[in-house]
Amino acid sequence: MEGIPEEISRAFQEQKKAIGGCGPQLVDMVKMLQEITSVQTMVMCIDGLDECPGVQRAKLFDSLNQILEKSPGTRIFATGRPYIRAEVERRLAGHVASVSIGSIREDIITYIRARLREDETPDAMDKSLEADILEKIPENISEMYVATIMPHIPLHTIR
Numbered sequence: 001m002e003g004i005p006e007e008i009s010r011a012f013q014e015q016k017k018a019i020g021g022c023g024p025q026l027v028d029m030v031k032m033l034q035e036i037t038s039v040q041t042m043v044m045c046i047d048g049l050d051e052c053p054g055v056q057r058a059k060l061f062d063s064l065n066q067i068l069e070k071s072p073g074t075r076i077f078a079t080g081r082p083y084i085r086a087e088v089e090r091r092l093a094g095h096v097a098s099v100s101i102g103s104i105r106e107d108i109i110t111y112i113r114a115r116l117r118e119d120e121t122p123d124a125m126d127k128s129l130e131a132d133i134l135e136k137i138p139e140n141i142s143e144m145y146v147a148t149i150m151p152h153i154p155l156h157t158i159r
Contacts, residue, residue: 007032008036011032037073037074041073042075043077044067044075044077046078048079049084057084061091061092076148079147088147089147092147096147100146105138108141112133112138
């Protein structure tokens with residue numbers, strides 16, 4: 001989109017004037033997104049699904065289903081930890097293509113070493129602490145789960 005549609009901008013401005021200025025309600029945002037996505041193809045990106053509390057995640061999935069029902073051209077690209085894969089596939093039942101991606105230990109170590117070199121207080125760390133950091137952090141990094149939700153496309157056509 002070239003810009004924010006006027007009706008969305010207006011809705012946010014009106015809600016800022018309301019007591020508490022909390023922004024449009026979820027139902028209003030879903031309607032706005034349905035309207036926008038029904039006339040043009042759109043990709044929605046959602047990062048960190050696993051970081052959303054369970055109750056809120058259920059509301060998010062319900063809202064996404066409402067948008068997808070009215071907007072068959074909409075695609076969703078989402079990331080999260082592997083433990084929510086089954087929930088995504090269940091709640092967004094339809095056509096979900098997913099893939100697991102992982103990090104390479106050496107890449108993580110290279111990144112950590114680069115950040116440690118940028119430390120503004122290098123005297124605060126001794127070699128033992130640095131060794132612990134370089135050992136523990138890479139072993140605690142888990143794989144990511146990526147889901148692409150593509151309604152109305154049979155999964156066997158996705159490769």
